[in-house]
Amino acid sequence: MVNQSKPKVAIFGGSFDPPHKAHQAIVQSAVENLDIDKLIVVPAYLNPFKSSSLASAEQRLAWCHTLFDAIPRVSVDDYEIKKGKSIRTSQTVKHFNQRYDVRYLIVGSDNLSTLTQWHEFDWLNQHISWVVFTREGHDLILDALSSSRVIVLNENVSSTEIREAQTFGKVDKKIENSVKQILKGTP
Numbered sequence: 001m002v003n004q005s006k007p008k009v010a011i012f013g014g015s016f017d018p019p020h021k022a023h024q025a026i027v028q029s030a031v032e033n034l035d036i037d038k039l040i041v042v043p044a045y046l047n048p049f050k051s052s053s054l055a056s057a058e059q060r061l062a063w064c065h066t067l068f069d070a071i072p073r074v075s076v077d078d079y080e081i082k083k084g085k086s087i088r089t090s091q092t093v094k095h096f097n098q099r100y101d102v103r104y105l106i107v108g109s110d111n112l113s114t115l116t117q118w119h120e121f122d123w124l125n126q127h128i129s130w131v132v133f134t135r136e137g138h139d140l141i142l143d144a145l146s147s148s149r150v151i152v153l154n155e156n157v158s159s160t161e162i163r164e165a166q167t168f169g170k171v172d173k174k175i176e177n178s179v180k181q182i183l184k185g186t187p
Contacts, residue, residue, distance in 0.1 A: 005101065006099065006100050006101040007037035007038055007100050007101065008035065008036045008037050008038075008100070008101045008103050009036055009037060009038045009039065009040055009096065009100040009101065009102055009103065009104075010030055010034050010036050010038075010039050010040070010102075010103060010104035010105070010106055010131065011039075011040050011042055011092065011093065011096060011102060011104070011105050011106065012026065012027065012030065012039060012040070012041050012042070012106040013041075013042040013043070013044060013080070013089060013092060013105075013106075014042075014043065014044060015043070015044050015046075015053055015060065015159065016041075016043045016044075016060045016063060016064050016159070017053045017054050017055055017060055017159050017163070018054075018055060018060070018063055018159055018162060018163075018171060018175065018179045018182075019060070019063050019064055019067055019159075019171075019172075019175070020155075020157050020158075020159060020162060020170045020171055020172075021155055021157060021170045021171070021172065022133075022153060022155035022156075022157045022158075022170070023067070024067060024068075024172065025153055025154075025155045026106060026108075026133050026151075026153065027039060027041065027068055027071060027074055028071065029133075029151055029153070030104075030106055030131065030151075031071065031072070031073050031074060033151060034103075034104055034131065035103075036073070036103060036104065037073065038073050038074070038075060038100070039073060039074045039075075040074075040075055040076075040077050040096060040100075041064055041068050041074065041075070041076045041077070042076075042077050042079060042080055042092055043057065043060045043061050043064050043076070043078070043080065043081060044057075044080050044081075044086070044087065045057045045080050045081045045083060045084060045085055045086060045087065046085070046086040054163055054182060054183070055179075055182050057081045058081070059178070059182065061076065061078055061081050063175045063178065063179070064076045066172075066174050066175055067172055067174065067175065077096075079092060079095055079096075080092060088118070088119040088120065089105065089118055089119070089124065090118070090119055090120035090123055090124050093105065093124065093127065093128060097127075102127075102128060103128065103129060104128060104129050104130070104131045104149075105124065105128045105129075105130055105131065106131045106133065107130060107131070107132055107133070108132070108133050108134075108135045108138070109132055109133065109134050109135045109138040109139070109140055110135045110137075110138045110158075112132065112138065112139070112140070112141055112142070113138075113141075115130075115144065115145075116144050121144075125144070125145065125146045126146065128147075129147040129148065129149065130142075130145045130147065130148040130149070131148070131149050131151060132145075132148055132149070132150050132151070133150075133151050133152075133153045134150065134151070134152050134153050135153065135156075135158075136156045155170070157170035162179070162183075163183060166180075166183050166184075168180060
């Protein structure tokens with residue numbers, strides 16, 4: 001019997017509330033620059049550090065499918081959303097490790113200040129390599145990471161900025177109207 005190794009993957013999780021052009025640039029860059037068979041985009045049901053999201057989990061999942069499904073070697077997975085509650089990253093990595101060899105976890109440099117507070121950070125740090133995308137205004141302090149790779153991102157945008165300013169220039173045209181409708185529905 002031939003020993004077939006598991007496909008090598010990277011996981012890119014997040015709220016994607018809404019997904020924007022920086023998320024798209026991260027996905028494209030990761031597929032092009034990482035030694036992986038597949039990139040798995042995992043929208044969170046609810047970020048463990050947040051109390052709510054603007055768009056529903058189902059809407060954010062649909063947006064991710066619209067933006068990422070057509071990209072070769074990328075899949076959007078509803079694992080965390082199907083759980084119906086906030087899921088810790090370590091649990092998600094362990095889930096996907098059953099089927100894949102999870103090599104990388106993709107984060108923005110804005111996460112570096114709280115990364116060591118993540119549940120089972122030490123376990124994560126031993127089992128994956130961190131892929132850190134730069135984000136303007138956030139320092140690259142990588143001392144706590146056992147293995148990391150930095151990729152410079154030239155898109156300066158955040159979902160928070162889109163929600164608060166209600167500016168849509170950094171939202172892909174494919175989902176722009178849907179994002180506008182949800183934002184306009186907020187008080």
